[in-house]
Amino acid sequence: MITGIELIKACSAIGAGLAMIAGIGPGIGQGYAAGKGAEAVGRQPEAQGDITRTMLLGAAVAETTGIYGLIVAMILLFANPFI
Amino acid sequence: MITGIELIKACSAIGAGLAMIAGIGPGIGQGYAAGKGAEAVGRQPEAQGDITRTMLLGAAVAETTGIYGLIVAMILLFANPFI
Amino acid sequence: MITGIELIKACSAIGAGLAMIAGIGPGIGQGYAAGKGAEAVGRQPEAQGDITRTMLLGAAVAETTGIYGLIVAMILLFANPFI
Amino acid sequence: MITGIELIKACSAIGAGLAMIAGIGPGIGQGYAAGKGAEAVGRQPEAQGDITRTMLLGAAVAETTGIYGLIVAMILLFANPFI
Amino acid sequence: MITGIELIKACSAIGAGLAMIAGIGPGIGQGYAAGKGAEAVGRQPEAQGDITRTMLLGAAVAETTGIYGLIVAMILLFANPFI
Amino acid sequence: MITGIELIKACSAIGAGLAMIAGIGPGIGQGYAAGKGAEAVGRQPEAQGDITRTMLLGAAVAETTGIYGLIVAMILLFANPFI
Amino acid sequence: MITGIELIKACSAIGAGLAMIAGIGPGIGQGYAAGKGAEAVGRQPEAQGDITRTMLLGAAVAETTGIYGLIVAMILLFANPFI
Amino acid sequence: MITGIELIKACSAIGAGLAMIAGIGPGIGQGYAAGKGAEAVGRQPEAQGDITRTMLLGAAVAETTGIYGLIVAMILLFANPFI
Amino acid sequence: MITGIELIKACSAIGAGLAMIAGIGPGIGQGYAAGKGAEAVGRQPEAQGDITRTMLLGAAVAETTGIYGLIVAMILLFANPFI
Amino acid sequence: MSYDTKVIIACASVLGAGLAMIAGIGPGIGQGFAAGKGAQAIGDNPEQGKGITSTMLLGAAVAETSGILALVVALILIFANPLMNATGGVLIIGGSAIAAGISMLSGLGPSIGQGYAAGKAAETVGTNPKNKPHVTMLMLMGQAVAQTTGILALVIALILLYANPLV
Ligand code: NA
Ligand code: NA
Ligand code: NA
Ligand code: NA
Ligand code: NA
Ligand code: NA
Ligand code: NA
Ligand code: NA
Ligand code: NA
Ligand code: NA
Numbered sequence: 001m002i003t004g005i006e007l008i009k010a011c012s013a014i015g016a017g018l019a020m021i022a023g024i025g026p027g028i029g030q031g032y033a034a035g036k037g038a039e040a041v042g043r044q045p046e047a048q049g050d051i052t053r054t055m056l057l058g059a060a061v062a063e064t065t066g067i068y069g070l071i072v073a074m075i076l077l078f079a080n081p082f083i
Numbered sequence: 084m085i086t087g088i089e090l091i092k093a094c095s096a097i098g099a100g101l102a103m104i105a106g107i108g109p110g111i112g113q114g115y116a117a118g119k120g121a122e123a124v125g126r127q128p129e130a131q132g133d134i135t136r137t138m139l140l141g142a143a144v145a146e147t148t149g150i151y152g153l154i155v156a157m158i159l160l161f162a163n164p165f166i
Numbered sequence: 167m168i169t170g171i172e173l174i175k176a177c178s179a180i181g182a183g184l185a186m187i188a189g190i191g192p193g194i195g196q197g198y199a200a201g202k203g204a205e206a207v208g209r210q211p212e213a214q215g216d217i218t219r220t221m222l223l224g225a226a227v228a229e230t231t232g233i234y235g236l237i238v239a240m241i242l243l244f245a246n247p248f249i
Numbered sequence: 250m251i252t253g254i255e256l257i258k259a260c261s262a263i264g265a266g267l268a269m270i271a272g273i274g275p276g277i278g279q280g281y282a283a284g285k286g287a288e289a290v291g292r293q294p295e296a297q298g299d300i301t302r303t304m305l306l307g308a309a310v311a312e313t314t315g316i317y318g319l320i321v322a323m324i325l326l327f328a329n330p331f332i
Numbered sequence: 333m334i335t336g337i338e339l340i341k342a343c344s345a346i347g348a349g350l351a352m353i354a355g356i357g358p359g360i361g362q363g364y365a366a367g368k369g370a371e372a373v374g375r376q377p378e379a380q381g382d383i384t385r386t387m388l389l390g391a392a393v394a395e396t397t398g399i400y401g402l403i404v405a406m407i408l409l410f411a412n413p414f415i
Numbered sequence: 416m417i418t419g420i421e422l423i424k425a426c427s428a429i430g431a432g433l434a435m436i437a438g439i440g441p442g443i444g445q446g447y448a449a450g451k452g453a454e455a456v457g458r459q460p461e462a463q464g465d466i467t468r469t470m471l472l473g474a475a476v477a478e479t480t481g482i483y484g485l486i487v488a489m490i491l492l493f494a495n496p497f498i
Numbered sequence: 499m500i501t502g503i504e505l506i507k508a509c510s511a512i513g514a515g516l517a518m519i520a521g522i523g524p525g526i527g528q529g530y531a532a533g534k535g536a537e538a539v540g541r542q543p544e545a546q547g548d549i550t551r552t553m554l555l556g557a558a559v560a561e562t563t564g565i566y567g568l569i570v571a572m573i574l575l576f577a578n579p580f581i
Numbered sequence: 582m583i584t585g586i587e588l589i590k591a592c593s594a595i596g597a598g599l600a601m602i603a604g605i606g607p608g609i610g611q612g613y614a615a616g617k618g619a620e621a622v623g624r625q626p627e628a629q630g631d632i633t634r635t636m637l638l639g640a641a642v643a644e645t646t647g648i649y650g651l652i653v654a655m656i657l658l659f660a661n662p663f664i
Numbered sequence: 665m666i667t668g669i670e671l672i673k674a675c676s677a678i679g680a681g682l683a684m685i686a687g688i689g690p691g692i693g694q695g696y697a698a699g700k701g702a703e704a705v706g707r708q709p710e711a712q713g714d715i716t717r718t719m720l721l722g723a724a725v726a727e728t729t730g731i732y733g734l735i736v737a738m739i740l741l742f743a744n745p746f747i
Numbered sequence: 748m749s750y751d752t753k754v755i756i757a758c759a760s761v762l763g764a765g766l767a768m769i770a771g772i773g774p775g776i777g778q779g780f781a782a783g784k785g786a787q788a789i790g791d792n793p794e795q796g797k798g799i800t801s802t803m804l805l806g807a808a809v810a811e812t813s814g815i816l817a818l819v820v821a822l823i824l825i826f827a828n829p830l831m832n833a834t835g836g837v838l839i840i841g842g843s844a845i846a847a848g849i850s851m852l853s854g855l856g857p858s859i860g861q862g863y864a865a866g867k868a869a870e871t872v873g874t875n876p877k878n879k880p881h882v883t884m885l886m887l888m889g890q891a892v893a894q895t896t897g898i899l900a901l902v903i904a905l906i907l908l909y910a911n912p913l914v
Contacts, residue, residue, distance in 0.1 A: 004089025006668025009746035010675035011093035017682030018100030019156075020736050022149075023729025024689035024856075025107035025190075027896075029114015029197070031693015031860070034722020035700030036118030040125030041718045042704030042711045047125045052718060054124045054135060058117020059725045061142045065106025065149040065193075066686075066729035072103050072156050073683075073736050077745055081160055082092035087172025094176035101183030102239075105232075107689075108190035108273075110729075112197015112280070114693070119201030123208030130208045137207045137218060141200020144225045148189025148232035148276075155186050155239050164243050165175035170255025177259035184266030185322075191273035191356075195280015195363070202284030206291030213291045220290045220301060224283020227308045231272025231315035231359075238269050238322050247326050248258035253338025260342035267349030268405075274356035274439075278363015278446070285367030289374030296374045303373040303384060307366020310391045314355025314398035314442075321352050321405050330409055331341035336421025343425035350432030351488075357439035357522075361446015361529070368450030372457030379457045386456045386467060390449020393474045397438025397481035397525075404435050404488050413492055414424035419504025426508035433515030434571075440522035440605075444529015444612070451533030455540030462540045469539045469550060473532020476557045480521025480564040480608075487518050487571050496575055497507035502587025509591035516598030517654075523605035523775070527612015534616030538623030545623045552622045552633060556615020559640045563604025563647035563775070570601050570654050579658055580590035585754030592758040596765030600821075603771030606855075610779015610862070617783030621790030632790045635800060639782020642807045646771030646814035653768050653821050662826055663757035666838050673913040674842030681846030684903050687896025688856030691813075695777070695860015698889020699867030706871030706882040716885060723892045730896040737850075737903050741912050 012076040022069030095159040105152030178242040188235030271318030344408040354401030427491040437484030510574040520567030603650030686733030759841030760824040763848030770817035773855035777862015784866030788873030806865020813854025835914040853900030860893040
């Protein structure tokens, strides 16, 4: 016999997994930034500080939706409003 | 016995996970902007302010659909009209 | 006992999540525009106004399908014709 | 008891969500156009009118399949031939 | 009681939604064409007619598979051979 | 009561929808060709004939897998060997 | 009553649809080749023969996995070893 | 009555379809190689032999995972150890 | 008889698999960075240290969402709050 | 209807095997990129043919790994499935077989990225042949970094198959 709470928990596990897929985006985007940063540093080593700062600032912005996915997964796992 | 409300909650958990997948987009896009920003700052360090501002403005615009996904997930989790 | 209305509500929650996936597109596209805008502003700071305007106009056009997805999700959640 | 009509409505909600995924395409494509438009305006500010017109014409063409998806979703929701 | 015809209708609604996903392709492709067209018009405004014509001809070719998807969805919805 | 034939028809509707997803490919590819064609025509208007011919020849080749998908969908809908 | 053979046929219809999704690849790839071919012909019209031949040779190679998908779909539909 | 063997055959049909989706990769990659090959031949027609050879060598390497997918599909269809 | 705990564990396994899909992103992104790094080192071997450092810093940032996915998978497998 | 445990696990295993193969998208895209860059580089620098080809093939070989790993997991699921003899809830075992296949999809990423690195390295070796050792080293280092998430996915798949804490 499966109870309703158990069904909710089962589907929450799947939902948590799905939410993590958002991480594809920051992974690609920040990797692109890393590549462009390395290229720029090779060309203008004297601007390394500015380049790295801009790269990291932009990468921080790009991280957010990956964090959102993690937050939703954590809510589903540890602070599930349904159970 | 599974009640209807419990089924709705279970599917809402999956729906919340699905909605977060939207976050792939801003992650890639903003990472691209970060890379282009780093490149541009390397080339024109004197325009760093303008470049960063434009990059962040564009990245803010690119964030919206990730936020929409988060909002829908939060509605499904915490303000679910079906339960 | 699960009623039909409850099944509809459960599937509407999944449908709302699926609709948000459209947001991947504007996220990538507008991020590309942000990157190109930052690059262009670095090259022609004097044309910053024109560049930003064109970038934002194009980004507004690119937002539409993300909004469509949000609208369909909101209809499914708050103005569901099936229930 | 779940009736057939209710199953159709439940699956139509999922179908409507799936149809919206088409919106990924115009979002990416039009964002690309926005980026290229901004770049071109930065290079040839005097051709801004022509550039913007071509960008918007092309973006309008790129919107169609997103609209098709919206139309099919709306048919499923509000003019469902099956119910 | 769910009849077979009702199951077919339910799955046809999902099939129609799936078919629309094809629209991602033309959306990306035509948007790329729009961007390249805008860029080309900015560089050679005097060739605007030829550029726009080629862009629209190519975009028309790129539309076909989106139309195929729409046709299959419409068949499933309004001329379903199974029901 | 759902008969086996009805289940086959229901799954064929989903299979037809899935087959159309192939259309993403030609849509992107031909749109790329359209963009490159427009760019090339802007640069060498005198070679417009050759450029357009090559673009259309290549686009015709790129269409095939979209047609394959359509054929399989049509077989599933109108010449289904299983029913 | 659903027989086992009927279930196999139903799932084969879905499998055939899934196999066609492979067609996304050749569609994108060959379209890229078409675009590069058109670009090259515009630059070196005198090499049109060599360019077109290389493009078509490469596109033929890129077609194979789309054909594999079609073959598997045809086996599932017309020469199904399971039924 | 559906026997276990029939259920496995039904799932194998879906598994075979899924395996073919691998074909997206070689299709995109080899098409890219075709495009770059055509471009290179246009620039250095005298190196056509070397260019074509490298393109085909690289494309052969890129084909393997498409073949793997085909092999797994064929095993599932014709040499399935579970049935 | 399937117990609720079994359903939760089964869905947790699938959720863990889904969470790992996030790894696609860092893989693509870091590979891009590797390519850009290799290119930059080939051009400016004297800047190898700076280039490698920037590339690795950027790649470390790009890894995070893949790690998030791993963490969620590990929680689902080894510290599952639902069981 | 109730089925033998082995039937359900077999069903899940064939689905998992099919899912795992989808990872093959990655090497196909990545190695194709390397092929294109290689062809272009040889056209531009025909005299560097050997160095370009060897770099392209080395990088492409690395990009193959995730495809091979996915094939191995699929073949294990089909021909040497350790879950067939597992005792425990059939649903858990079946779900784990499918999940092992899903997890391998992660390998799609590293192989695309590594193929890109291979192509860029081959291109660079064509234009700066004397820096080939530096270029190759950085390519391999970057490819190793890009491999990690694919390895992590393999680890999760192997845990699900051989040391499943849920069973
Ligand atoms: Na973000
Ligand atoms: Na946005
Ligand atoms: Na739009
Ligand atoms: Na369109
Ligand atoms: Na087309
Ligand atoms: Na084709
Ligand atoms: Na091929
Ligand atoms: Na390969
Ligand atoms: Na990150
Ligand atoms: Na990594």
